[in-house]
Amino acid sequence: MNEKNKDVRVRFAPSPTGYLHIGSARTAFFNWLYAAKTGGKFILRIEDTDIARHQEETINLILKSLKWLGLNWDEGPEVSGKYGPYRQSLRVEIYKKYAHKLIEDNKAYRCFCSPDLLKEERKDKADKKNKTVEEKSFKYDRKCLKLSQKNIKDNLDSGKPYAIRFLVPENKTINYKDTVYGDITVNTASIEDFIIIRSNGLPTYNYSVAIDDALMKITHIIRGEDHLSNTPKQILIYNAFNFNVPDFTHLPMILGQDGQKLSKRHGSISIEKYIEEGFVREAILNYLALLGWSYDEKTTIFSTSELIKKFELSSINKKPARFDYNKLLWINGYYIRNMxxxxxxxxxxxxxxxxxxxxxxxxxxxxxxxxxxxxxxxxxxxxxxxxxxxxxxxxxxxxxxxISYSDELATYFKNKKINTIDILNRVYKAISEVSDKFYVKDIEKNLRLISERLNLSFRKVAEVIRIAIWNSTISPPLFETIEILGKELTLKRIKEYIRIIS
RNA sequence: GGCCUGUUCGUCUAGUGGUUAGGACAGUAGGUUUUCAACCUACCAACAGGAGUUCAAUUCUCCUACAGGCUACCA
Known part of the structure; x- marks a missing residue:
């Protein structure tokens, strides 16, 4: 892997089944970072091949969230590019064409089995108490591979629906190196002849993703760890067409606070929700970067431009990370304070x-x-x-x-041993006497004088004032607050509070 | 069931064949202060378990446990 490679092409390929999820956002961000770092291209592709699940509106939500995060793409929806279209639903003919090429080369075959029947067979096998692995295997039995040419022709002539299955080479070892997880070795014996084109003509994920990544000349695939086990199938597809196999980098999963897969019951999981809750762009990106990646032993705050400089695929770690809302909050507060x-x-x-x-x-x-x-x-x-x-x-x-005083604060001083009304009258007078320029310094001087005269700690006086002008035992710094409120409004609230407790 | 992967303070993580195992968030205590914050100081707290290799293992190997993923005509 060459980090200086100007030809780097990475992609983010969301399936439009909902909002931009926090985990997907991280995947998108890591891809974007890598492109930014290497001067490569960041490509956005919409994987909408599952008609039943995909919703048109969600595409816009996803694009909107990506834009808000500042993760602009070089090729994809709205900006196009020379390897389009960038929506899988518009590439159906491409997938079919390549699939038929595979059939001609005897690397794939038509399967006329009914999905319901297959499902049942699979269930039976799972229930069996047989001991041998063979007997319990869930793998497709290649019934349709054994069909004669005549059988196939008859089926086709009668219009029987069929799917296309990839013919998985027998007993071959697939080996690949993942940037994060290292050498992965899988034997094809554990992979069944998976379907690449469904009977409705649409491709399945492992097939279309490989075709598109190859055709779009993707050089580095950066995605969630849930795809680690899918990778061998995709490599099989690459090999069947003699496509170049890209580099793979799988990112550790993001889990909820309870260690379970992040889902709706963990509260906010969409970027949109975080925007609503008042999180700022750089804080979210900073926190996301820390989920599965770290720079050194002490740094936690990184601006986006620092991340571009410091980010390395090789320092991504393997361990699934729990989403720590508290830490995000802290980072967000940090960014606000320093903004x-x-x-x-x-x-x-x-x-x-x-x-x-x-x-x-x-x-x-x-x-x-x-x-x-x-x-x-x-x-x-x-x-x-x-x-x-x-x-x-x-x-x-x-x-x-x-403000309207709560019952609790209206009676707050009832059993306290201070003369609230006397204090408030003095405060009223003190504020009135501050010059119309109404400087904080003068306000402070006059008010502190009251506590001196009464021989009362200022915190007691302050508490009375605070409740009167703010209807709360906590407020921003008192003198500044009074200054900003202005003389008129401050006096009005003091008078009102006196009235209420009298 | 099969296959793949992972396991350092509560959380995110750093780290190394010999370290007082480091930092950050959270928590606790104190300081500052008109409240709340912010800020400062201190404290608490971890190498999943078992075998092996080795003078020495948290670090290398194996096993177990636990966790996650894939095993769909979902992505």
């Missing part, structure tokens, strides 16, 4: 506007016009307090949306 304010502002303002729209909230206490201006000042207060963009809503909305 530049103007970029963060764009993202948060969008979040906020979407939120207001979704809740149909119109009467903002500070007015929508101020959202844009104020959010700029809010950013530094929230950026190290959120792990997702979505969480910012809780911290930002009280600046704009009228």
């Amino acid at each position: 530049d304010n103007s970029h963060l502002k764009q993202l948060l303002e969008k979040q906020m506007r979407n939120y207001l729209a979704s809740k149909n909230i119109k009467d903002l206490e500070n007015g929508v016009k101020q959202l844009d201006k104020k959010i700029e000042k809010i950013i530094p207060l929230v950026k190290e307090r959120i792990k997702t963009l979505k969480e910012s809503i809780n911290l930002i909305s009280p600046f704009f949306i009228k």
Whole structure:
């Protein structure tokens, strides 16, 4: 394998049966990274040969998620390329043509057996208590290989449906080297004559994938470990046509927190969901990169451009990785904290506007016009307090949306030994006396003075103020919060809280 | 059932024929502080089990256990 090879061609070949899954996203990303690193081409191919399962809309969802991640493709849907079409459903004639060539060469044959019957035979064999491997073998018995020319002709003439099976060479050893898993050796004795073209004329996976990868001149196949066992079959197809066999790199599986295969019951598994939850692009890519790959013994944060430089297929590991939502959260928080304010502002303002729209909230206490201006000042207060963009809503909305005190906070000071109303009156006065420029420094000075005068720790005073102006025992830093709220609104909330607890 | 693959702290991982087995997340304790975060410090915590090779094995070999994948006219 030559890393400097400019002719590298890799592909991501999703089956459009749902959203872009987190595991598929990693596969796509690793392919993309390898292409970026080597200056090769990243090809996108849609594997939609299973009519029953594929859904048209999901193709767009997948493309959308890939674009959001920034994994742009050089050839594929929407951009085309010289090895198209890039949808398997549009390549059916190609698969048929090659399959018939195999029949002519006696490397494949027509099978007229009924699928239902085969299924039953297989079941019988599984149930048998026979001891020999032969007797329990699930392999197809090659009934149709033994058919005479006349039989075949009669069947064809009568229009009997048939599938095409690949004639697997007997007792041959297939050997290949996987970048991650090393030398893999399989004997053809364990492989049955698998179907390559179904009776409905559509190809099966192991066949079409090999034909396409060969025809599209794919040089490196990077995909999930679930395909490791399929690889020998595909090599058989390559060999039957004398195609060049590409390099294989299988990626360890991604499991859920419980160690089971990642599925819907593990919560969010689609990229789309993560976008909704407020994860940022670079954080997701960074986390994905760490699932099955590592650079050294200490680095965990990698920008995408660093990944392009540092990524190596040879340092991918074999062990299946559990998806650790907590770590993703941490990485996301890290990216938010270190993001530049103007970029963060764009993202948060969008979040906020979407939120207001979704809740149909119109009467903002500070007015929508101020959202844009104020959010700029809010950013530094929230950026190290959120792990997702979505969480910012809780911290930002009280600046704009009228608060209504919860029962718990309305009675919060009832049994406490402090004179809440006295404190609030003093606060009201102190805030009123701050000059109209309303500097944080002045606000802080005046408020601290209250605790000094009352000989009360400032945290007690702060708690009272916090609940009054924020309806919560936690808030962004108090003085800055008051500054951004503005004199008028701060006083209004204090007055309101006094009224409620009086 | 057959075939293929894997197994280092709870999690992601680094690592080597001789190391106090390293880092990160999580957890715990403390510091800072107007709350919450962030930040800083410390602590907790792992080589699946058994044989063999070797002066020495977490590292090499074999077996067992466990886990995952494939075994479809799914991909």
